[in-house]
Amino acid sequence: MVVHGIPGDYAAREGDLISLDLGVTLDGLVADSAVTLPVGGISPEAQRLLDVCQEALEAGIDQARPGNHLSDISHAIQTVVERNGFSVVRSLVGHGVGRSYHEDPQIPNYGPPGRGPVLEEGMTLAIEPMITAGEPDVYVHDDNWSISSTDDSLAAHFEHTVAVLDSGPRILTTAKTPLLR
Numbered sequence: 001m002v003v004h005g006i007p008g009d010y011a012a013r014e015g016d017l018i019s020l021d022l023g024v025t026l027d028g029l030v031a032d033s034a035v036t037l038p039v040g041g042i043s044p045e046a047q048r049l050l051d052v053c054q055e056a057l058e059a060g061i062d063q064a065r066p067g068n069h070l071s072d073i074s075h076a077i078q079t080v081v082e083r084n085g086f087s088v089v090r091s092l093v094g095h096g097v098g099r100s101y102h103e104d105p106q107i108p109n110y111g112p113p114g115r116g117p118v119l120e121e122g123m124t125l126a127i128e129p130m131i132t133a134g135e136p137d138v139y140v141h142d143d144n145w146s147i148s149s150t151d152d153s154l155a156a157h158f159e160h161t162v163a164v165l166d167s168g169p170r171i172l173t174t175a176k177t178p179l180l181r
Contacts, residue, residue: 002089002130002138002155003034005146014040017050019157023101030097032126033173034159046154049086049133053156056080056129060094060109064125064162064169070105070116077129078110087136089155092147094128097161119164124172128159 003021012018021034036050059076073094081088094107105117109129134153141148149155163170 002132002147002149003092003157006143012039015042015046017042017046017154017156019155021157021159028099030099030101031161031173032097032101032128032159033161034128034157036156036158045133048084049131049154049156052081052084052086053129053131053158055084056109056131057127057158057160060127060129061160061162061169061171064119064123064127064164066119066121066164066166068119069114070107070119071111072113072119073125073127074108074111074116075113077127081109081129081131086131086133089130089132089138089149090136091138092130094126094159097124097126121164121166123164125162125164126159127162128157130155130157132156 016039017036018039019034019036023032056077059080060073063072063076078088088109090110096103096105107125107127132149132153132155134149134151137150138147139150161172163172
C-alpha cells in the first residue's frame with residue numbers, strides 16, 4: 001500500500017511497513033503529516049527504503065525557501081530517491097495547506113529545478129514524497145481510496161507541513177518517532 005489503505009481483515013505481520021497519514025484542523029487551520037513505520041524486524045532493503053524516503057523529505061524541505069521555485073522541492077526529492085535506486089510515485093503529489101487539506105499549489109515529487117511558482121514567505125506546504133522499491137506506477141483499489149503500487153513493491157510515505165519563512169523552512173508537524181530505528 002502506498003497511501004490511504006482502509007483497514008480490513010488483513011493482520012499486519014513482521015516485516016510489513018505501515019503508513020499513517022494524519023491531518024489535524026485547529027482553529028480553522030490545517031496540518032498534514034505522514035510516517036511509515038516498520039512492523040517488527042524488517043529487511044535491510046525495507047529499512048533503506050524508509051531511510052531514503054526520509055532523506056528525500058528532508059531534501060525537499062530544505063528547498064522550501066523564499067525565492068526558490070516550487071519545482072526546486074520536486075527536483076530535490078527526485079534526486080535523492082533515484083540516486084538510491086528507488087522510484088518516485090508520479091501520480092500523487094504534495095500540496096498547499098491552510099484552511100483546506102488540499103490547496104494549490106500541487107507539489108510533484110519529480111521534475112526539473114527552477115520552474116513553477118516562486119515560493120514566498122508565509123506559504124504553507126505539505127511536502128510528501130511517496131516512493132516505491134519497484135516501479136512508480138500505482139492503482140486505486142475498488143474502494144476508490146486505497147492506493148497500491150502496480151507491481152506490489154514496498155512503498156514508503158513521509159510528510160510534513162512546512163512554513164516558508166525568510167529564516168528558512170519551519171516544520172510545523174514534528175514529533176519524535178523512536179520506532180523508526
